[in-house]
Amino acid sequence: MAVYTDVSGEDVDGFLAQYALGEALSCVGIAEGIENSNFALTTTSGPFILTLYERRVSVADLPYFLGLMEHLAAVGVPCPTPVAGRDGRPLRQLNDRTAAIFTFLPGMWPRRIEPDHCAEIGEALARLHLAGADFDQARVNGLGVEDWRPILEETGQAVDELRPGLYDDVRRALDALDVDWPKSLPIGAIHADLFPDNVFFRSGRVSGIIDFYFACTDAFAYDVAICLNAWCFEKDLSFNITKARRLLNGYGRVREFSAAERDALPTLARGAAMRFLVTRLFDWFNTPEHALVTPKDPLEYWDRFRFHATVDEPGAYGLD
Amino acid sequence: MAVYTDVSGEDVDGFLAQYALGEALSCVGIAEGIENSNFALTTTSGPFILTLYERRVSVADLPYFLGLMEHLAAVGVPCPTPVAGRDGRPLRQLNDRTAAIFTFLPGMWPRRIEPDHCAEIGEALARLHLAGADFDQARVNGLGVEDWRPILEETGQAVDELRPGLYDDVRRALDALDVDWPKSLPIGAIHADLFPDNVFFRSGRVSGIIDFYFACTDAFAYDVAICLNAWCFEKDLSFNITKARRLLNGYGRVREFSAAERDALPTLARGAAMRFLVTRLFDWFNTPEHALVTPKDPLEYWDRFRFHATVDEPGAYGLD
Numbered sequence: 095m096a097v098y099t100d101v102s103g104e105d106v107d108g109f110l111a112q113y114a115l116g117e118a119l120s121c122v123g124i125a126e127g128i129e130n131s132n133f134a135l136t137t138t139s140g141p142f143i144l145t146l147y148e149r150r151v152s153v154a155d156l157p158y159f160l161g162l163m164e165h166l167a168a169v170g171v172p173c174p175t176p177v178a179g180r181d182g183r184p185l186r187q188l189n190d191r192t193a194a195i196f197t198f199l200p201g202m203w204p205r206r207i208e209p210d211h212c213a214e215i216g217e218a219l220a221r222l223h224l225a226g227a228d229f230d231q232a233r234v235n236g237l238g239v240e241d242w243r244p245i246l247e248e249t250g251q252a253v254d255e256l257r258p259g260l261y262d263d264v265r266r267a268l269d270a271l272d273v274d275w276p277k278s279l280p281i282g283a284i285h286a287d288l289f290p291d292n293v294f295f296r297s298g299r300v301s302g303i304i305d306f307y308f309a310c311t312d313a314f315a316y317d318v319a320i321c322l323n324a325w326c327f328e329k330d331l332s333f334n335i336t337k338a339r340r341l342l343n344g345y346g347r348v349r350e351f352s353a354a355e356r357d358a359l360p361t362l363a364r365g366a367a368m369r370f371l372v373t374r375l376f377d378w379f380n381t382p383e384h385a386l387v388t389p390k391d392p393l394e395y396w397d398r399f400r401f402h403a404t405v406d407e408p409g410a411y412g413l414d
Numbered sequence: 415m416a417v418y419t420d421v422s423g424e425d426v427d428g429f430l431a432q433y434a435l436g437e438a439l440s441c442v443g444i445a446e447g448i449e450n451s452n453f454a455l456t457t458t459s460g461p462f463i464l465t466l467y468e469r470r471v472s473v474a475d476l477p478y479f480l481g482l483m484e485h486l487a488a489v490g491v492p493c494p495t496p497v498a499g500r501d502g503r504p505l506r507q508l509n510d511r512t513a514a515i516f517t518f519l520p521g522m523w524p525r526r527i528e529p530d531h532c533a534e535i536g537e538a539l540a541r542l543h544l545a546g547a548d549f550d551q552a553r554v555n556g557l558g559v560e561d562w563r564p565i566l567e568e569t570g571q572a573v574d575e576l577r578p579g580l581y582d583d584v585r586r587a588l589d590a591l592d593v594d595w596p597k598s599l600p601i602g603a604i605h606a607d608l609f610p611d612n613v614f615f616r617s618g619r620v621s622g623i624i625d626f627y628f629a630c631t632d633a634f635a636y637d638v639a640i641c642l643n644a645w646c647f648e649k650d651l652s653f654n655i656t657k658a659r660r661l662l663n664g665y666g667r668v669r670e671f672s673a674a675e676r677d678a679l680p681t682l683a684r685g686a687a688m689r690f691l692v693t694r695l696f697d698w699f700n701t702p703e704h705a706l707v708t709p710k711d712p713l714e715y716w717d718r719f720r721f722h723a724t725v726d727e728p729g730a731y732g733l734d
Contacts, residue, residue, distance in 0.1 A: 097445045102525035103615065119520035119616070120461075122454060125417045125443035134442060134454045136461065136520070141440075200439035200456070205422035295423065296439070 097123035099131045099146045099189050106135070106144075109188050112179040113195065115139045126291065129307060131191070141198040143174060146191040151307050153192050158233045159306045160184050160194065162226065162283055167197075169225045171218075172294075173303045174199060199302030201294025212325050212337040215293060216344025218300040219285070219321060223314045224349055226283030235286065235310040237369055239275045243268050245372040253375050256393060264371065267399060271365055276313070276358040284317035285309055289324045315355040318345055319362035322411060323370065323398050331397045339412025346414070356408045363402040363411070371395035417443035419451045419466045419509050426455070426464075429508050432499040433515065435459045446611065449627060451511070461518040463494060466511040471627050473512050478553045479626045480504055480514065482546065482603055487517075489545045491538075492614075493623045494519060521614025521621030532645050532657040535613060536664025538620040539605070539641060543634045544669055546603030555606065555630040557689055559595045563588050565692040573695050576713060584691065587719060591685055596633070596678040604637035605629055609644045635675040638665055639682035642731060643690065643718050651717045659732025666734070676728045683722040683731070691715035 106118045116138030124132040124143075131146040147153065160176045164184075167175040174196035176184035184194050204211050235241075246253070246264055253260045285292075287308040294302030318341075326337040345351075374392035381389045405411070426438045436458030444452040444463075449471060453464040467473065480496045484504075487495040494516035496504035504514050524531050555561075566573070566584055573580045605612075607628040614622030638661075646657040665671075694712035701709045725731065 100525065103522035104526075106522065118522070120518070120614075121522055123445035124454075125445045134444075141456065141461070198440070202423035202426065202438070202441055205420065206424075294440075 097125075097131045097133075098148050099191050101131075101133060101144070101146070101189060105189060109144075109186075109193070110137060112181070112186060113177065114180060115142065115177065115195070127305070129305075135195065142177065143196045143198060144193065145196065146188060146193045148191065155233060155307075156185055156192060156194075158231050159309055161231050162229055162309055163196075163306055165229045166222060166225050171222050171225045171303065172199060172301055173306065199294055199304065201296040201301030203291045203293055204295055205290075207290055207325055207337065209334075209336050209340045210298060211290075211295065212341040213344040214295070214298070214300050215288070215321060215325060216318075216341040216346075217348050218293070218303065219288060219317060220345040220348030222285060222303065223282055223317065229283050232311040233309070235312045237286075237308065237373065238310075238312065239271060239365055242271075242368050242372045245376050249372070249376045249379050252379050253392075256375075256378070257396070260396065264368075264375075264396075267364070267368065267403070271361070271368060274361045275365065276354065276361060279313040279315055279355055279358060280352065281311055281313050283309060284312050284314060286312065286317060286320060288317065288321050313355075313358075313362070314349070315351065315358055316362050316366065318342070319359060319366040320369075322359075322363050323366045323395070327398060327401075331394060331401075333401050335410075335412045339414075342411055342413045351413070356413060359408040359411060359413070360402055360405040363405070364399055367395050367399035367402055371399060417445075417451045417453075418468050419511055421451075421453060421464070421466070421509060425509060429464075429506075429513070430457060432501070432506060433497065434500060435462065435497065435515070447625070449625075455515065462497065463516045463518060464513065465516065466508060466513045468511065475553060475627075476505055476512060476514075478551050479629055481551050482549055482629055483516075483626055485549045486542060486545050491542050491545050491623065492519060492621055493626065519614055519622030519624065521616040523611045523613055524615055525610075527610055527645055527657065529654075529657050529660045530618060531610075531615065532661040533664040534615070534618070534620050535608070535641060535645060536638075536661040536666075537668050538613070538623065539608060539637060540665045540668030542605060542623065543602055543637065549603050552631040553629070555632045557606075557628065557693065558630075558632065559591060559685055562591075562688050562692045565696050569692070569696045569699050572699050573712075576695075576698070577716070580716065584688075584695075584716075587684070587688065587723070591681070591688060594681045595685065596674065596681060599633040599635055599675055599678060600672065601631055601633050603629060604632050604634060606632065606637060606640060608637065608641050633675075633678075633682070634669070635671065635678055636682050636686065638662070639679060639686040640689075642679075642683050643686045643715070647718060647721075651714060651721075653721050655730075655732045659734075662731055662733045671733070676733060679728040679731060679733070680722055680725040683725070684719055687715050687719035687722055691719060 106121045110118050118137055120136040122134045129150050130148050133144040135142045135144040163173050166173050177195040178184050251261050292305040326334050374390055377389040378392050426441045430438050438457055440456040442454045450468050451466040455462045455464040483493050486493050497515040498504050571581050612625040646654050697709040698712050
């Protein structure tokens with residue numbers, strides 16, 4: 095829960111003067127989100143979200159992220175649309191941060207995941223992938239397979255404090271991933287962070303997909319593998335094959351998996367678990383003691399990795 | 415910044431079914447507030463605030479607080495109005511908490527206090543006092559003059575860690591307050607916590623007064639004295655007599671001070687500083703290390719107390 099940069103009434107009035115959105119009625123910091131400062135902004139034109147970008151988002155990447163959201167929203171993917179100012183641009187400065195206003199999306203993220211949610215998110219993800227096909231910008235995945243080892247090495251042997259032998263186990267897992275990682279799967283714009291708190295539902299349907307700040311050009315099936323990790327494990331870290339089956343078959347109804355994608359799924363799922371394992375390990379050992387955000391338990395992703403390491407064919411995920 | 419109790423979409427839907435407010439569109443935790451969990455709730459009927467009461471608010475006091483807000487709102491004081499459910503009642507249970515829905519108020523609290531704000535808040539406070547005159551409920555001030563010593567004693571000699579000799583200095587100050595405290599000033603419903611973050615402004619006028627969870631029956635002039643402490647000191651803790659003059663004369667334009675109230679102002683101001691000093695001292699030594707809310711510096715209120723201790727007549731506050 096975090097608002098890193100505060101915004102005063104004068105700040106909001108001055109900022110809104112650069113838009114044709116009427117006058118500010120209210121601007122309240124939102125407790126959710128861990129990367130940026132977000133505010134529920136209500137103007138005489140209605141509700142919006144005001145985002146101030148904090149240090150973890152590279153300003154150079156913002157045109158890609160906002161361009162993608164605009165592109166997807168235009169073809170019906172329910173994602174926030176950046177609102178352009180009177181100058182035609184969506185990005186400007188506010189309190190020494192780059193900032194933007196977005197359309198408001200109804201719905202709430204699901205606190206308890208049901209199989210129906212998984213079917214819906216599978217379909218929505220496939221639609222997102224198809225909708226992004228003619229998006230003309232590209233962005234390298236900054237947290238791709240070749241980035242995990244340097245992140246582990248920077249975190250260092252200290253990870254053994256969490257579990258003896260973890261550092262060497264993860265290194266060996268990275269060695270195997272380097273060998274197994276598929277190189278020629280269909281790629282395009284992927285969300286790359288589609289966790290439940292980034293998806294709003296209303297009346298059982300996906301009503302909003304938010305937080306595109308890890309989006310990049312990478313394998314579609316890798317995005318699916320991230321969702322397998324994010325949506326299909328229970329709190330006790332047991333794998334729920336019913337949820338996985340609904341998710342994969344929901345996806346497949348909208349965009350068919352190629353044979354290569356199906357075969358790669360276990361490796362991609364290991365890689366997705368590894369991606370969150372190494373960044374959580376890094377955050378665990380590099381978050382200041384009094385930070386606004388408490389780091390999340392990295393070992394949850396080591397458990398997920400170990401599950402995927404036992405899977406040698408996509409049928410184990412329930413794929414028909 | 416805190417949301418202590420989370421609320422899911424299913425929770426909100428079930429809760430809203432007990433009201434005639436339409437369907438939920440969105441419910442987002444608000445980063446502000448330190449006592450309760452607050453959500454920006456948007457329904458098909460418009461924006462509302464959903465509050466879940468946490469342990470620091472006594473459920474037995476809620477009918478007083480909500481009754482007062484309802485009473486004040488009905489006579490034009492811009493404060494949240496509790497919304498009654500289909501059963502005619504504003505209070506019910508949600509996730510093991512007592513909860514209520516309130517009307518949404520436009521405006522933002524001022525981050526930088528200008529003398530104009532002080533004139534406005536003086537007037538608004540006097541209007542609140544007059545509007546509460548015919549409110550028929552009473553509540554003893556749980557943080558009144560006789561409560562400060564037990565709070566100090568429970569905190570204990572440890573306060574000397576903050577400043578050597580502080581415990582004895584505060585005890586002596588309490589001795590003097592016991593002697594000097596005025597006993598027969600005009601009383602009524604007071605807010606008792608009217609800090610800048612509890613007051614919304616819009617276009618330079620007070621558009622909302624919130625957070626009535628310290629409201630009680632006590633001397634009107636004591637409420638004014640709390641505002642002198644809350645609104646009229648600069649960040650470096652110097653007293654700004656221009657702000658105090660504007661505040662007091664704003665108040666006086668709406669409700670005239672009696673001679674006894676004027677004379678008591680320095681003592682009341684010392685008492686108001688003492689009230690926040692002792693509770694901040696208590697919180698400083700009794701807040702768990704990983705609490706969501708960081709305790710505020712108590713010594714700011716010792717500095718304020720020492721300023722008021724040098725004041726022997728109300729003219730020093732700029733009262734005409």
